[in-house]
Amino acid sequence: TELLLRAGRLADAVAQARDLVAEAPHGRAAVALLMRALAAAGEVSEALAVFQEHRRRLAEDQGIDPSREVLALHQRILRGEPDPVDARGRASADAAAAPRAPSVPPRPRARLYGRDAHLRALAGMLEPGRCVTVVGPGGVGKTxxxxxxxxxRPGPVWWVDLAELQSEAEVIPAVAGRVGVRTLGGGRREALLAALRGNRGLLVLDNCEHVLGAVAGLVxxxxxxxxxxxxxxxxxxxLGVSAEQAFPLPPLQLPGHGRTPATIAEAVAGSPAVAFFxxxxxxxxxxxxxxxxxxRDVTGLVIELDGLPLAIELAAGRSGAIGFAELRDRLSGHLDLIRSGAARLPARHxxxxxxxxxxxxxxxxxxREVFRGLAVFAGWFDLAAVDAVLGPDxxxxxxxxxxxxxxxxxxGPGGTSRYRMLVTVxxxxxxxxxxxxxxxxxxxxGSWSLGLARxxxxxxxxxxxxxxxxxxEAGLPDLTAAFGNALSADDTDLAAALVGSLHRWGDYRVRPDVLGxxxxxxxxxxxxxxxxxxxxxxxxxxxxxxxxxxxxLADLAVRAAREQGLLLLEGRGHEAAGDLWLALGELDAAADAYGRAERxxxxxxxxxDALLAADGVLLALAWSGAPVAAQVRRVLDALPAVPNPTARSLSLYCVGEAWAGSDPPAAIDLLTEAVGIADGVGCTLVTSVATTALMAVVSRSGAYGANDLGRLAGTVRALVAAGNRNLLVTxxxxxxxxxxxxxxxxxxxxxxAALQATAGQHPSWGDEAEALRAVEASARAHLDADAVRAARRRGSARSLTExxxxxxxxxxxxxGSGPVSG
Structure with missing residues (x-):
């Protein structure tokens, strides 16, 4: 190797020195030869990286530092001093070579997914004399x-990987070596600037964050x-320099919410994150x-990993050793579960x-202290939340x-900002x-979360x-975390207060996951x-x-509230009982419970609360066939005093139900308005019941169109997703x-047949039961006996969701494009 160096056969010298280091990674002579050969070939950053790897191996394997000779060589390379055996004088003083042949960018480890738009945007931003910085968290795919x-890119490209540099003093030697500048000592920076002046190539500086000052100064x-x-x-x-354009690189696009794709091809087409995994x-x-x-498990896994490409690559690499579901469940507390021993990956990746x-x-x-503290937030947070939890500083x-x-x-709303940590961070x-x-x-x-809920x-x-x-909705991840933390700390008072504060929201937004x-x-x-x-x-x-x-449970709520003198909550217990009696078809009991709640x-x-209870009384009267005119007037008279969208939409729904038989056009108008108001504030409960009632009225007249059918189908899907069996059955x-x-x-x-097999404690009664009997009789009249048996057999084998x-x-x-015939 020494002879090859003296002969100026630098490529051969580098190759042979690499073989020597591979055979004896701790050998100081082999490492020194490789560093000298690389430096002589202009690969200064690689020479410095070899030193850093040598120092790391010695420290980890033997607990010692590099030899004095290797340390001295490292300093000479940093200073740009010539190798004394470089017989061809490749580092002659005060001479700057023209930029050397461009270096080749690193080959991608895998195909790029979902980056076409980003590449087009970056290509449009890159111009001569401009700096574009691709910014993002570690592992997002910047390199x-x-x-x-x-x-x-057309024209020359000089790629400089700064990841292995240990100090800002190493930046100029690394860039100069890659560009091909041979000037020694303090003149190297000026020579580098002179070499690049007038050159329309592209200088790529990869992994700058730990040597920002030197990189910013050079740029x-x-x-x-x-x-x-x-x-x-x-x-x-x-970098923070003038004429810099920052390009924040986001993680890969995640799957959309809603239905899980039926095939892997559909899943791949719908999300670059899934495709990469x-x-x-x-x-x-x-x-x-x-x-x-x-x-389903992979879709959940890439969401859990926030679409971060490195995280996805590492997790996917464990596919042969651990199941997808188990990998997802264990991720939050075991980041090292997804790792790679591949030598092609840098140690930090x-x-x-x-x-x-x-x-x-x-x-x-x-x-670092604030960074650790912010990890307590499970979702998006604002600076006011930071003040409350971590203090104003x-x-x-x-x-x-x-x-x-x-x-x-x-x-965020009102010109504010909201912040979030990626799950992996x-x-x-x-x-x-x-x-x-x-x-x-x-x-x-936990204290902050309870304040938010209240x-x-x-x-x-x-x-x-x-x-x-x-x-x-935005704060639900934090409320969920606060509840779990309270249970872990055995603080049942806090956990109970959180649940109680979220009762109304969980009810009207149909959130059995929270009420559960x-x-x-x-x-x-x-x-x-x-x-x-x-x-x-x-x-x-x-x-x-x-x-x-x-x-x-409603009876326990009434008793607990009464013992504590909480009349309002006692009334809410009666209101809950009214809802439950209504579901059972016990209309007199429902009207009585709602009346107690209203009082x-x-x-x-x-x-x-008084208006909601009055609505319940009206509904029980209407479904029982009792006179409703007086109760309708009471509800409508009370509406102006309650300027709340859900209260108004619920009252309109109840009046619409009451008028459905006597004045269908007026009922349709009221129910349509109720659906619109409830939709506008995300009140899933009223949207569902009003849509159901609306379709019942319009279907009797046949005056429905594709939009009505689409709305009904959407409501079915929403209730399936929410998990509300009671409303779904209805x-x-x-x-x-x-x-x-x-x-x-x-x-x-x-x-x-499916409903009869799965409805459980949800009986059918009154007009509804009569209508269902008519549907079955009509079907039997139109289908032969074999078709009837086949239809019932298919239906009874299905779950409610199916x-x-x-x-x-x-x-x-x-x-989903249009109706089919039966």
Whole structure:
């Protein structure tokens, strides 16, 4: 190797020196030869990287530092001093060579997915004399995008990987070596600037975040002196120089909410994140079976990983060793579960922990403390939340963490900003937080979450309902985390207060997932619970189609409220009982319970609750066939005193139900208005019941169109997604009537059979029961005996969800484009 160096055969010298290092990675002579050969060949950054790798190996394997000779060689390379054996004088003093042949960007490790639009945008931004910095968190794919962009550029490209540099002093030697500048000592920077002036190539500076000062100084000098070279940088934060354009690179697009794709091809086409995972997983285990469960688990997994390409690649690489579902479940507390031993990956990219630790070590002690504290937030938060949980001094640190790509920012209401940690970043931050600090943060976060829930509970009853509903929806990840943390800390008072504050929201937004928290509370031993817990549990039982259980819980709510002198909550217990009696078809009992609720609310001076209870009385009277005129007038007279969208839409729905038989046109107008108001504030409950009633009225006249059918199908899907069995059964019974009226007798009979097999504690009664008997009789009259038996057999084998899916297909057609005949 020494002879090859002296002969100037540098490529051969580098290759042979690499072989020597591979055979003896700890050998100082081999490492020194490779460093000298690389430096002589102009690969200064690679020579410095070889030194850093040598130092790391010695420290990890033997606990020692490099030899004095290797350390001295490292310093000579940094200073740009010539190798004494370079017989050809390749480093002659004060001579700057013209830029050397361009370097080749790194080859991508995998195909790029979902980056075409980003590449086009970046290509349009890159101009001579301009700097574009691709900014994003570690693992988002900045290097891959930059490499793809550089590979397609006309003209020369100089690629400089700065990742292995340990100090800012190494930046100029690394760039100069890659460009081909041979000037020694202090004149090297000027020679580098002179070499690039007038050159219209592209200088790519990859991984700048840990040497920002030196990179910014070099780029600023290039641009100020009018260099024609374009600069493309990648960094976890901006360089902060003039004429810089930052390009925040987002993670890969995630799957949309709603129906899970039926095939893996559909899943891949719908999301670049899924497509990338599938490609890498298939490479790791070609025998994977992509059935419905695998598609569902992978969809959830890439969402859990926030679409971060490195995280997806590492997770997919474990496909042959651990199942998708288990991998997803274990991710939050075990980031190192997804790792790679592949030598092609830089050490900092072989685990997510290593990638994030790279960013964490660049923070100041104050920034690290705030970074750890912000991990307590599970969703989006604003600076007011930071003040409340971490204290006022923490908020000033937040913008800097955004700059370093450790927080994501988006615009919030009223000109504010909202922030969020990616799931993987949050898991890392939690991992570097000690137990004492974690408990303190969770306690502060729990108090803030309860304050949010209580303010929203009050705001939901006023005119700004939509604002508060959206605030709660956005805050649900934090409310969920606060509830879980409270249970873990055995703080059942906090957990109970959270559930009670969310009762109304969970009821009217049809959130059995939130109301179901009561199952975890009531399973714990305790001498009684606050009435709000029993109220939420009773409503949850109603949603799940268990009204008898719900009545017991509503009675407990009434008793608990009465013992504590809480008249308003006592009335809400009666209101919950009214809902449950209504579901059972016990209309006199329902009217009595609603009447008790109305009297309690009126005595409490709470017009909102009084109106809701009056609505319930009207509904019970209307369904029983009793006179309704007086109760309709009471409801309409009370409406102006309650300027709340949900209260108005519910009252209009109840009046529409009361008028459905006597004045169908007026009922249709009221129900249509109710649907529109409820839709506008996201009140799923009223949207569902009003849509069901509306379709029942219009189907009797046949005056419905494609938009009406589409709305009905959408309501079915919403209730399936929400998990409200009670409302879903009611809606599907009305849908069977509609199918029968349309002549789709087999589909109507299949749906009836499924409902009879799955309805449970949800009996049919009154006009509804009579209508269902008519549907079955009509089907039997139009179908022969074999067709009837086949239809009933198909229907009775379906779950409620499967029956809903089939009913929607029958209503709208197999592809959702239009109806099919029965």
């Amino acid at each position: 891959a995008v930059a490499a793809a962009l550089a590979a397609g 600023e000098a290039l641009l100020v002196r009018g260099a024609d070279v374009g600069v493309l940088a990648t960094s976890r934060e901006r 599938v490609e890498r997983a298939a490479a790791a285990d070609p025998g994977l079976v992509w059935d419905a469960a695998a598609i 072989r685990t997510l922990t290593a990638t994030l630790d790279w960013s964490y070590r660049l923070l100041s002690s104050e920034e 923490a908020a000033v640190v937040v913008p800097g963490l955004v700059e370093r790509s450790l927080l994501t920012r988006r615009p 949050r898991a890392f931050a939690a991992g570097v937080t000690d137990e004492r600090e974690r408990r303190r943060l969770e306690a502060a976060h 303010r929203a509970a009050s705001g939901l009853e006023g005119p700004d309902e939509r604002y508060w509903a959206e605030l709660l 928290w009561t199952d975890r509370l009531l399973s714990r031993r305790r001498d009684g619970w606050p009435p709000g817990v029993y109220l939420a549990a009773a409503t949850h039982a109603w949603m799940q189609g268990n009204p008898r259980d719900g009545l017991d 309690a609310a009126t005595a409490s001076g709470h017009a909102f 809606l599907l019974r009305n849908l069977s009537t509609l199918l029968g009226a349309r002549g789709q007798h087999a589909a109507a009979l299949e749906l009836l 029956a809903a899916d089939e009913a929607v297909r029958a209503l709208t057609g197999p592809d």
